[in-house]
Amino acid sequence: MNQTSLNPTEPAIVVDRLSVHYGDVTALDSVSVTVNRGQICGLIGVNGSGKSTLFKCLMGLVNAQQGSLALFGRSSTAARKGRLVAYVPQSEDVDWNFPVSVGDVVLMGRYAHMGPLRHPSRADRAAVDHALERVGLTGLRNRPIGELSGGQKKRTFVARGIAQEAQLLLLDEPFAGVDKVSEATIVELLHDLKGEGRTVLVSTHDLAGLPQLCDSAILLHQRILAEGTPAKVLTHENLARAFGPGSPPVPAATPSATPIAPGA
Numbered sequence: 001m002n003q004t005s006l007n008p009t010e011p012a013i014v015v016d017r018l019s020v021h022y023g024d025v026t027a028l029d030s031v032s033v034t035v036n037r038g039q040i041c042g043l044i045g046v047n048g049s050g051k052s053t054l055f056k057c058l059m060g061l062v063n064a065q066q067g068s069l070a071l072f073g074r075s076s077t078a079a080r081k082g083r084l085v086a087y088v089p090q091s092e093d094v095d096w097n098f099p100v101s102v103g104d105v106v107l108m109g110r111y112a113h114m115g116p117l118r119h120p121s122r123a124d125r126a127a128v129d130h131a132l133e134r135v136g137l138t139g140l141r142n143r144p145i146g147e148l149s150g151g152q153k154k155r156t157f158v159a160r161g162i163a164q165e166a167q168l169l170l171l172d173e174p175f176a177g178v179d180k181v182s183e184a185t186i187v188e189l190l191h192d193l194k195g196e197g198r199t200v201l202v203s204t205h206d207l208a209g210l211p212q213l214c215d216s217a218i219l220l221h222q223r224i225l226a227e228g229t230p231a232k233v234l235t236h237e238n239l240a241r242a243f244g245p246g247s248p249p250v251p252a253a254t255p256s257a258t259p260i261a262p263g264a
């Protein structure tokens with residue numbers, strides 16, 4: 001399955017009335033969202049608002065009690081098997097003591113391309129080389145993943161998604177605990193990936209950077225509080241509903257917050 005076999009009219013993500021409960025805790029309550037293809041969409045909300053749960057549902061790692069979802073019109077299992085979707089998990093969800101090198105992690109992105117013996121072909125090795133180069137980690141290929149900085153670890157997982165040639169990248173807080181160089185590298189990469197027609201859903205607490213990074217945004221608090229352009233979503237009222245008293249300020253660079261003078 002590749003991009004050319006996809007129906008171009010199908011959105012990258014359609015979530016329909018999805019509810020997830022962990023025992024007594026409601027993580028997602030009848031969540032419906034659509035993310036169109038070729039967009040960078042920002043997922044925002046307080047800690048515990050359900051962002052990671054939504055990512056895990058999209059990856060088929062958590063089963064919803066109610067509702068449905070589709071990735072490019074397919075089930076999450078079919079999308080994963082078709083290597084359409086790549087996931088960059090939160091750092092807390094990764095066992096960094098697992099004895100693998102940076103190159104090994106990126107090569108994992110090629111597994112679905114390989115035969116049952118997982119013997120890498122020349123094309124697989126070239127894809128890994130290319131992905132490492134794009135994230136600026138060629139020199140660290142043989143380094144154990146656990147020895148990298150937070151930002152380098154994130155870049156390694158982004159490289160895995162690039163090597164996989166995934167059409168949809170799900171990034172759970174890629175900017176958390178990363179240095180400025182890694183942050184700038186990841187932002188540039190996401191724009192490049194979008195330029196190639198790929199779709200990105202990225203959770204972030206960096207509201208100030210969101211208008212520059214994202215085409216659209218989703219504000220989550222178990223339910224969808226707002227969805228649309230960053231300017232539409234990042235209003236004082238919406239942020240107060242999501243974050244409560246002491247909510248973060250509306251980003252100054254939100255396009256609608258800076259009206260263009262007539263004739264400008």
Ligand SMILES: Nc1ncnc2c1ncn2[C@@H]1O[C@H](COP(=O)(O)OP(=O)(O)OP(=O)(O)O)[C@@H](O)[C@H]1O
Pocket residue numbers: 022025026027045046047048049050051052053054090
């Ligand atoms: N495996 C689990 N078992 C029980 N409760 C869970 C589990 N995973 C998440 N939760 C609860 O579900 C709710 C949503 O958690 P989730 O991790 O999806 O939120 P989040 O928005 O990603 O938070 P953060 O920004 O802190 O990562 C929280 O109340 C959390 O405590």
